[in-house]
Amino acid sequence: MKKINSKLIFISVIGLSLFAGSCNKDLLNQEPTTELDAASFWKTEQDATFALNGAYADVRGLFDRDYYYDGHGEFVRVRGQAPSGHDYEFCRFNPSGIGSAFSTMWTALYGGVNRTNYVIENVTKMLATAKPSSVANLEATIGEARLLRGMVYFRLISLWGDVPYLGNVITDNTQVSSLSRMPLAQVKDSIMADFTYAFEKLPVVAPAAGRAAKPAALAFRGKLQLFWACWNKNGWPELDTFTPDAAVAAAAYAAAALDFKAVIDNYGLTLYKNGEPGSIDALGKADILPNYFELFQPTANGNSEVIMGFTHGVTGTGQGEELMRDFGSRTSENSQAWVHPRYEIANRYQSTITGDFTTPLIPMDPSGAGRTTPNSAVNPQSYANRDYRMKSTILWDYEMMMGLSALAETGYHPWIFKKWGAVEKINGVNYTTVNASDVNSGYLFRKFVRDYPGNGRNYGNLTWPVMRLADVFLMYAEASNEVSGPLPEAISVVNKVRHRGNLPALAASKTADKFAFFSAIEQERIVELIGEGQRSFDLRRWRALSRVWGAPGGDGKWTINTQGANVTRYYQNLAELAYQQMYIFQIPLAERDRNPNLTQNLPWR
Structure with a gap:
């Protein structure tokens, strides 16, 4: 042969x-x-x-x-x-x-x-x-x-x-x-x-775990039409064989909205634990974490929010996922923190009291007044009364996480930026701090990091969410907004996503017109889908690189950390050609x- x-x-x-x-x-x-x-x-x-x-x-x-x-x-x-x-x-x-x-x-x-x-x-x-x-x-x-x-x-x-x-x-x-x-x-x-x-x-219901059913096919068809609509609305000049068409865009947005609405209405799907936020522990504790955190733990496998997911096996199967290795720290089964939050995400988490953005954090040196100054990025109290998804997603100074080593728990460890594996006394108790010396922003991910023992860093069995109902809600809102402006149904599903963060419903000003509503949808996509690979594709289909990083030939944008240091500067003095090469x-x-x-x-x- x-x-x-x-x-x-x-x-x-x-x-x-x-x-x-x-x-x-x-x-x-x-x-x-x-x-x-x-x-x-x-x-x-x-x-x-x-x-x-x-x-x-x-x-x-x-x-x-x-x-x-x-x-x-x-x-x-x-x-x-x-x-x-x-x-x-x-x-x-x-x-x-x-x-x-x-x-x-x-x-x-x-x-x-x-x-x-x-x-x-x-x-x-x-x-x-x-x-x-x-x-x-x-x-x-x-x-x-x-x-x-x-x-x-x-x-x-x-x-x-x-x-x-x-x-x-x-x-x-x-x-x-x-x-x-x-x-x-x-x-x-x-x-x-x-x-x-x-x-x-x-079939309407998948025949086995990790297999697809009708809602998955319909959701992906809707997503394809949404992208097709964006390319036709916003153009794709880097693809010189393609000619955008506004009429095609309008039809594609409408078709996408219909497919997403069918997924939402026809199959009895619900957000994890019906979208309820669950309970949350006090600042600096982690015995009780919100439902959003649980959604990304293997114990939630099989929930109806994951319309399509890829299953994984545990130790010995050769089919494990490596989320802990990539998101976790040395304190979590000697993981590597290949992926961690930038400082800029923290200001995107809104207040559970006002439902809007809080006063921007102030990067400060923790050795001075930083630990007590209001709105200081290194003051743990600055993070009170925030979207529950914040505590579920990232760790800031003095937040606790469960340590894991040799498939066993090692107790709670506080995250303190730049104190790697040090001994820190908190309320009279000595703790060993989280060891993640490769993190340069001041924050570490909690999302996707298992907080219970039994499997190594390369042997997780989370069903990776390729398509989630929350994403469908937000894509439906986006597509229908392009066609008809803010519809009551679309506002309702965005508010359902917000509710899991224990946030109040959107204020009237956030749905006053299609532009304000789009900003509210983008905000929810940022905090809801972080770490799931969506932002890159959103920025491209919306042609938003200049909005995020500044115009070609400009000063670009520094990323910073919680202590006020500049970390990396992106897009400084880049020519238009460099931007074009990001789009295709x-x-x-x-x-x-x-x-x-x-x-x-x-x-x-």
């Missing part, structure tokens, strides 16, 4: 294995499983399901570390480029200078395309001879595979615009060595067809060297 060339153009050979996940690096010299003998496989519904599960395992690795993308925004720092060992390797996640560093992701995404095509192609063949009683299940299997394929292509066009489209299994270079890029609109239509087929064929990524040069028909995106020519 012929072996696959390890330099397959576009296609990651990783994605061709039926049995292994996308991180297996030993497949280049294996026999291609795309040539499995049909006599020994593709005979039963169980065969189809087995292959589909393999596709899920492969595609999962393309999305379950999307939190790295938040490093492209202004509220989360990702230290350098992503760690090695997975599909995000060699991708850069700083706020600038990133568009040329995604060749690995391009390859991995096309591996996901080929893997899903493998399932779609072979299960479609099974339909020709299937028993009538098996047809619905086989069509649902194709629907799930097409949903996964649509998700992968959606990510491809979001980063690169026009991309080659592969609708069948690829086994050698000659099948792709001369492919051209398909125009954005055509790829979008193919993704729409995948999502629509999935919606029509999938470079077609990998190695792929263009192998295929002269691949054109390059405008800012990279």
